[in-house]
Amino acid sequence: MTKLAQQLAQSRNFWFWTTLLLVSWVLSTYGRDLAKAVDAKWLIKFPAAWRIPMKGEISAAMSWLVEDAHFGLFTVTEATRSITWLLEQPYQLVLSLFASGFYQGVGQDAVLVFPALSWVFVIILVMAIGHYAKDWWLSSLVGIAFLYLAVFGQWDSSMVTLASIAIAVPIGVWGGILLGIAAYKWWIVELALRPLLDLMQTIPVFAYLVPILFLFGFGPVSALVATIIYAMPPMVRITTLALKSVPTELKEFSLMAGCTPRQTLWKVLIPSAKPTLMVGVNQVIMLSLNMVIIASMIGAGGLGYDVLASLRRLDIGGGLEAGVAIVVLAIALDRVSQAFALQRSPDRPLYAGNSTTLRIMNYPRTLIVLLSGGAIFAIGSFVPQMQTFPEAYELTTGAIWEDVIRTINVNFFDQLEAIKTTLLSVFLVPVKRFLGGIPWIWGLLAVSLIGWRVGGWKVCLLAFLLTAFIIVNGLWAKAMTTVYLCGISVLIACVIGIPVGILSALNSRVDRIVSGIIDTLQTLPSFVYLIPVVMLFRVGDFSAMIAVVLYAIAPAVRYAAQGVRSINPQLIEAGIVSGCTPFQLLRRIRVPLALPEILLGLNQTIMLALSMLVITALVGTRDLGQEVYIALTKADTGRGLVAGLAIAFIAILADRFVAAGANRAKQRYGYES
């Protein structure tokens, strides 16, 4: 008997969980025969006649919305198309500035009026921004990152991507701030927003690509809308949280100073919440970059499109280069926005010039950028290399990567295959069979029971309703495949991630290496994982699992490390003076006290795994992700939304269950209620 089992056995919980598991196992193994014996096939397979044709109705509603619905004077389509037009204008402007240049006239007759910004100038500009945000180090990091884009032939695509980020991020940030303020001021807004945000963050993006496509048309604007919807929710949450955590005294002060409500908000609350808000801005930027590839499915060009196209061609070199370019862009933007978040006060000129004509002299950086801009523009007219990076000097590493993969495949094929087969037959397939065999009726009961056990009747009711939704839509089998893939991946991610996290909290050298790896993993767009994994293991559950584990392991490591690190050092000292061995310290003090944080990490890992599952559908899994993906290719709104909601519901249930567990752990150790 392991220690874990012993501990479980001590509590009443043990009996609940063993019985549940046993019954599930029996029903999963013999349920089919049992149902046959009593001649009640509906027990196993949810009867088609009982299904609610929800997806058909949603699709119908969608086409009604697009074709017939109107607000009196104009139709819905006209409204959304005018939003498209509104978004299109700034986007075109930025796009021309960074990538395409300004033209007069159309088609063949178009005359270049003003060229796009030269690559040299853009590099100088971002270096100046880096220097303004922090120091020369950041400046050179950003400079090298952008130089990389130019040298490796990714410049044009990168600028297209940058242009869409430049539009999506401000809208996402300001939209998020305004909604967050509304939620802070009026509790009713908060109440309404909370489930909506939950859904927006858990529903896979693919699920709402189709309706967006219908409403806004294929093109960069649709991609912008999808990006904003995806990237905004954290900003809303962070804004509300930041405003709430402004010290009460400051709020009281602003009242006592006689501020009007508006002055309180804009002069006291928002400025003092600024450091936290900047964390949100960073989040929005990173999420927007995450969306780059998915957005290219509905018409965004740029790096995302390059990755997607290479993925379809199974061109590993091309895909990896474009993918790495996204990462490089992400790292540059991430570091700069983090530097702005940490910047403690606005930069002021040390001496205030009195004469207005010479005020620019107080800002040498701005002056240099402006002057060099003018110079580059002037030289660029004669020296085209200044304007666009000379193609002859571009490098590519594509061939190298393909060689690497080919070598591995040629030399290690048997070993890789053996690992894959063993894991599949020993672990993956039995679990899949077990979960897949559970009859829907027992599944519904079991999930509700778990809900009742961990969180009382409210969670029980929620569990029942959400599971029932999945069942009546005929998605039970696919949902179980999703649970299986997600569960196994999360398990592996935790088995690897949590010990690594604990280790890196205890050892600073390990920590440096681990956080380097984790940082890279987190900035890699999820699609990029697929390429090498598929090259090595081909399509199927196993490849999907590896990609999911790689993508979802970061929070498991991060939160475990954070949990162990944030333990009150006095408790560790108390353990040491009680004569604990290092191992006892770990097992008796560190791990139990870090448990709530570790569970939070588990929660995040589950969320990431679920979101990655939709993407792994590309490599041929038969789960809800595939359902969403098929719906996308067939432009079937109803099917996509229903399957997307099903995934979101699994995520919500997992979240509630784990959160209840975390709360219980917290109470047990007397942190808080």
Next chain:
Amino acid sequence: MDKPVKLACRHVWKLFGAVGPDFLAGATEQAPTLEMIQDAGLVGAVRDANLEILEGEIFVIMGLSGSGKSTLVRCLSRLIEPTAGELIFEGIDLLKASAKEMIEIRRHKMGMVFQHFALLPHLTVLENVAFPLEVQGKSRSQREQIAREVIELVGLKGREDNFPRELSGGQQQRVGIARSLAVEPELWFLDEPFSALDPLIRREMQDEFLRLQSLLHKTIVFITHDFEEAVRLADRIAIMKDGQVIQVATPEQLVLNPENDYVKEFTKHIPRSKVLSAGAVMSEQKIGSSHQVFADERIEKIAEKVVTTNETFSVLSSEGNVVGSITPQQVINVLVGRSDDQ
């Protein structure tokens, strides 16, 4: 006491929880007891507080944590809406003032200093002090000029362009004080202003505070949990316990006639010489001595003089009439803490 009343607080209640509409209906005649409040599932943070704060005095509200003193001062400034009661400030009932009127009153007549300074982290010292003027819409030059004057008054000249985080705790609170004084308030609330400071700095800030008050003569409501601080600063002290004001008196009266054992417990450890005046210690015998002290002088101040002279002093009223006499022995009794009616 012939000073006019600046702020009167009558039957002020603050109950937390879902208060029924007529829970306090008969409160003026028959106030609900602590048990009744608890039985109703409420928390009685302030119960039936009656105070009159006189113009130009330092009125200290003293109580331990959880006694309701912070809630009470927030009721007085209407940062918290009292459940019931009246707040008369210069003849108007603050609780009936509209939000707009409250903004005007706070902009021009009230100032407040907070325990944790409540400085705006993104503004410099100068901008922080000028902030209340900025929200009033004063021009930049005007508000900066006023702010510079107040900053000099609190002894922070030269620090105008620093950010709050670059200052020590004591300096930060000076900024807080300067900021609250910038609007020249008539009523000045200080909510445990020195509690977050180190003991030595606290002492220094108390002296600074007394110096400022000797220049400005504001009407002050000062909150503290430190009885020594209260005695040092107060003209009058209100002692609070469990949301109730137990006793309102001068420090001397508190020491001489504590209302109950709870108050007595506080006064026990206070050196008498710091509280008692010559008038409270003297005997009625009117002796015309060449050595004289005034009746309202604290023992602490006259002790050295009386003991080294080693003669009986005559005690004068503030008009200069002899009202009694004080012997070196009486002074020594106070100094060593011996009860003098043995």
